[in-house]
Amino acid sequence: MDYVYKFPVVRGIQARREYYIAMVPLKMISRLFPNDEEYVLPEYRAQRKLNEARVPVISRYILDNRDNYVFSALATSIDGKFSFRPNNENRDTGVLEVSMDARFLINDGQHRKAAILEALKEDETLDNETIPIVFFEDKGLARSQQIFTDLNKNAVKTSNSISELYDSRDTLAVITRNVVNANDFLNAYTDKEKDILGKYSSNLFTLNTFYTANKYIFQTGDIQNKKRDEAFLQRFWDSVANNMVQWNELQSKEISKVDLRENYIATQGIVIQALGRVGRYFFEHSESNIEGKLEGLRKINWKRNAKQWQMRAIRENGRIITNKHAAILIANTIKEKIGIPLSDDEKSAEENFKKIIVK
Numbered sequence: 543m544d545y546v547y548k549f550p551v552v553r554g555i556q557a558r559r560e561y562y563i564a565m566v567p568l569k570m571i572s573r574l575f576p577n578d579e580e581y582v583l584p585e586y587r588a589q590r591k592l593n594e595a596r597v598p599v600i601s602r603y604i605l606d607n608r609d610n611y612v613f614s615a616l617a618t619s620i621d622g623k624f625s626f627r628p629n630n631e632n633r634d635t636g637v638l639e640v641s642m643d644a645r646f647l648i649n650d651g652q653h654r655k656a657a658i659l660e661a662l663k664e665d666e667t668l669d670n671e672t673i674p675i676v677f678f679e680d681k682g683l684a685r686s687q688q689i690f691t692d693l694n695k696n697a698v699k700t701s702n703s704i705s706e707l708y709d710s711r712d713t714l715a716v717i718t719r720n721v722v723n724a725n726d727f728l729n730a731y732t733d734k735e736k737d738i739l740g741k742y743s744s745n746l747f748t749l750n751t752f753y754t755a756n757k758y759i760f761q762t763g764d765i766q767n768k769k770r771d772e773a774f775l776q777r778f779w780d781s782v783a784n785n786m787v788q789w790n791e792l793q794s795k796e797i798s799k800v801d802l803r804e805n806y807i808a809t810q811g812i813v814i815q816a817l818g819r820v821g822r823y824f825f826e827h828s829e830s831n832i833e834g835k836l837e838g839l840r841k842i843n844w845k846r847n848a849k850q851w852q853m854r855a856i857r858e859n860g861r862i863i864t865n866k867h868a869a870i871l872i873a874n875t876i877k878e879k880i881g882i883p884l885s886d887d888e889k890s891a892e893e894n895f896k897k898i899i900v901k
Contacts, residue, residue, distance in 0.1 A: 546639040547574075551677070553626060553634045562626065562638045562677040563615070569669040571658055574646045575618075592652055600657035605664055607711070613658075615674035616651035617693060620644055624679075638677065647680060649689040701737040702750040713765040717772045718753045724776060727783045727793060728752070731809075746799065746809040752779070755818030759825050774828075778821045781832050785839040807855055808844040812864050816872035823882050830882070838880030850875055853899060871895055 549564035566574070604611045622644020628636035648655060654673075662668050678689065706715040722728045732752070733745035756775060765771050783789055788808045791797045807813055824832050846856055854871040855863055870891045877884055884892065 545642040547642060549638040549640070549677075551626070551636065551638045553628070553636065559679070560626070561679075564638065564675050564677065565672040566675045567670050567672055568658055568662060571655055571673070572662075574675075575648060575655055592656060594656075596653050597656045597660060600653055601660035601664075604657065604661040604668070608665070613654055613673055614651075615676050616655060617649040617676045617678070617689065618651075619647045619649055619678045619680035619685075619689065621647055621680040624677075640677075646677075649678070650693040701735060702753070703733065703737050703748045704735045706749050706753045707734045713768055714756055714760065715753060717765065717768065717775060718756050719749060720772060721756075721775045721779055722749060722752055725780055725783055727789055728779065731792075741803075744799075746802070747814065748811070751811045751814045755814050755821065758815065758818040759821040761822070774825060775821075777832060778824060778836075781836040782817055782839065785836050786844075787840055788844055805846055806844045807846055807851060807862065810855075810862055812855065812862060812868050813844075813872060815869040816876060819869065819873035819888075820876055820880070820882070823877070823885075835880045835882060839876070842876065842879050854895065867891065 549562070549566065551562040551564045554561050554563065620640055622641050624638060624640040624644060626636055626638050628634070658668075658673070706712065707719060709715045719734070722732050722734075728747065731744075731746040732749055733739060733743065733747070734749045736743075737748055737750050739745055739748060759775070759778075760771065786808055788797060788802055788806050792799065792802055802809060824830050824835075843850065846860070851872075852858075853863075854875065855868055857863055870888055874884055874888050874892045877888070
């Protein structure tokens with residue numbers, strides 16, 4: 543090999559094969575992985591096609607979090623000549639020499655790579671920061687495709703709830719968990735890890751359900767005034783919790799969780815979303831008497847078999863309807879019961895619903 547790249551590396555063993563890990567300056571990424579614009583059929587690629595819409599999102603993440611962004615390693619196969627020269631003191635550390643004629647094929651991390659290149663265009667101070675790269679020996683297309691499959695198939699996507707539990711940059715996520723934690727009932731019965739609850743779960747809600755409802759309250763999810771908006775949400779959800787009869791009956795052990803789940807819709811995620819629409823009204827009309835109006839929740843019949851929920855929240859087969867349209871129709875019933883007006887789109891949805899029911 544006449545001309546080579548030299549990477550200080552640590553050597554490891556997986557599946558009886560050697561691999562190497564190096565810390566590579568970000569400015570080297572464009573040299574190691576030049577963009578290949580040529581279209582190649584999926585079966586002849588070792589990687590999925592780049593989703594260009596993801597790149598600016600990841601790039602913005604780097605730039606907006608310049609002092610605390612974090613990336614996992616890129617995984618790449620070396621297609622060409624290379625050799626490992628171990629150190630005398632520790633045979634698993636040394637220098638990986640790779641021919642400059644070799645190609646580096648990304649097995650995992652193409653979107654991170656593309657985003658890094660975009661970020662470097664805007665912030666040159668990133669040049670000498672590093673990212674770990676794991677180097678494997680290229681064993682042909684089939685092996686590279688298998689590496690890609692193995693790395694991605696076994697990855698577990700985090701739930702929305704746990705992301706919102708840990709995310710300190712998303713102000714709405716921070717506020718949502720603060721509000722839930724501050725209310726004894728919501729805190730006791732909200733699962734902060736899962737997005738879907740099992741039939742016998744000890745919880746009734748998910749953190750993501752409240753996050754979604756709160757996102758509707760603020761429409762875009764943008765918080766203009768954290769202290770004010772958090773105080774509003776606390777006031778709203780505290781008032782809801784105080785006036786949902788079955789929630790209070792559960793607290794006082796007058797009904798069981800099984801009874802609540804099977805015979806009422808009061809804890810269904812779609813009802814929480816509908817309450818988010820109610821919350822939007824109060825957010826837009828700050829002069830409204832939230833506590834007084836929400837006392838009207840006590841008058842609502844939340845039983846599954848109540849006529850008002852048929853085809854609005856419950857299908858003919860008895861299953862819950864969980865689409866956006868159902869959230870609007872459920873919110874309409876709540877608004878009418880507590881005495882607040884419907885928005886134009888809610889009026890339209892109600893008129894169309896009643897036409898269908900009459901037919």
